[in-house]
Amino acid sequence: MAFPTHLSADTAHNGHVIGELHDSRPPRSTSAVSWGAIAAGAAAAAALSLILLILGVGLGLSSVSPWANAGVTAATLGVSTIVWLTVTQLLASAMGGYLAGRLRTKWVDTQADEVYFRDTAHGFLAWAVASLATAALLTSVIGSIVGGGVQTGATVAGGATVASTTTATGIAQNEEGGSMAYFVDTLFRRDAGVASAPTTTQPGTEPTTTTAAPGPSADPAGTYLDNERELAEIGRILAFHKLSEPLPEDDVRHVGQLVAQRTGLSQADAEKRVTDTYARAQSQVREAETDARAVADAARKASSTAALWLFVSLLIGAFCASLAATFGGRQRDA
Template sequence: MAFPTHLSADTAHNGHVIGELHDSRPPRSTSAVSWGAIAAGAAAAAALSLILLILGVGLGLSSVSPWANAGVTAATLGVSTIVWLTVTQLLASAMGGYLAGRLRTKWVDTQADEVYFRDTAHGFLAWAVASLATAALLTSVIGSIVGGGVQAGATVAGGATVAATAAATGIAQNEEGGSMAYFVDTLFRRDAGVVSASTAAPGDTASSYLDNERELAEIGRILMFHKLSEPLPEDDVRHVGQLVAQRTGLSQADAEKRVTDTYARAQSQVREAETDARAVADAARKASSTAALWLFVSLLIGAFCASLAATFGGRQRDA
């Protein structure tokens, strides 16, 4: 520590030293990161993102309607959602970056290039902290987007099996609502004026009813045992045809043809259900993929806007 050797006139007149003591040690180095400014910018960006997202949800729900020819279409809603997410990222990130650059500590004796880099880094860090905070608050939303895409991709692979199983597991017995029971019932339809080959006696009504139920159950099990993607074996066609011929009065050939045609109709229904399931699963997969890609693009836009806005805030701070 060196003390001054020269006294000013005022100092000499007052009889004491009032001059500053000069320290020969080098000045203390200040941190290149102002975490307080970063936290402030991140908080502002996260809050504005939350507000804009809530506003977007409200506008989106008010624009859709379950009624026909009312509200926007699904395509319009999807495009509007993408645009709104991008605008939200742009505005919130720009505000957060600007505040991080404007509120940071002024760096003395620092080169202009270094100041520019530090401002850009402050804006990027503010965007990163805000994105993590928003993701923590909206974990369920982001998880549903990613999880929906994974689930849709798995459904595309296994949708056919699920659809075929759902279509083929109709109630074999003659119960209302069973899809397979409908095809079983069509096998025993009689044409007008045709009398059944086996007519039960009046006293055997209960027994005949039980026999009919057993036949229906047996035919249902036969049809459900085989994969609907494969043709029905000939021995099963012959056996079911005999039961149909006894109940309807048709010839064996006509009964077997009815069995084959009915089974083909069941196969067609399963194929249609399989196609619909694949179409729905593929549409869900594409929607989830598009949402994830545009979310990625909007986050990149937010990072750029935050970094750029921080440089403007830093220049105004140092001006």
């Protein structure tokens, strides 16, 4: 069958062949997502967030001071940090969303509701990409905020045990300069009004006393080592009970005998000194445990508050980015 080689006026209109009206190929469509605009908005938002965060750190460090009655309080610094994070998210997300909506391609033959949805989605995607990029750059900072509270809360329960174990180890090793070694040393202090243990006297002679100087240079050979062994023994006795329970009577009696031999006190006074010193050590350990728990609980609450407000600021940023993208897209189509 031969086809006509000449086209009449009925077969052509504005330079288009009627045959093209019967083209079976699907119509050419454009993508509903402008990834270039999203990437541009996300990059701008991430950069502005980084700049504002650095500025916030600088302002925060300049407002605190290690001196008393100088600088802002911890509560004021915490509130200021929360406000600054929220403002940072608001400004950076709004800029990123606006750029994503303004730089996207123009959608022709698209209903107004669909355009509004696409602009909102572009703003949200720009915020999401910027948030992921910022999180990747500031992983250590976010991890310290979120993970700090979890780690602190996990160690609250074991804080008392660790403190007691450390204290008991210090006693057993008789660490020089340690607080518990100080309590062991107080057991052997010689009172000024207490004489040394008297020796037996013979009829017709004057009573004499034997004075044992505490210093190692005045001790006979081997006495200094014996004293060190006694200190180590007392340290093991106290470390065995870990200062968490009363000292048994037999241990009080035995330690009292060692104290009486070294100080010249009576057995009753030596045992009372042992009991009082042990009670003071227990009181110090309990105070240290209470302080450690208070600090851990305060850190846990601070981390929890920071995480919650960070969540709120991110939601505000997502909303601002989506809203700003609709304004940018509207101006793009105007």
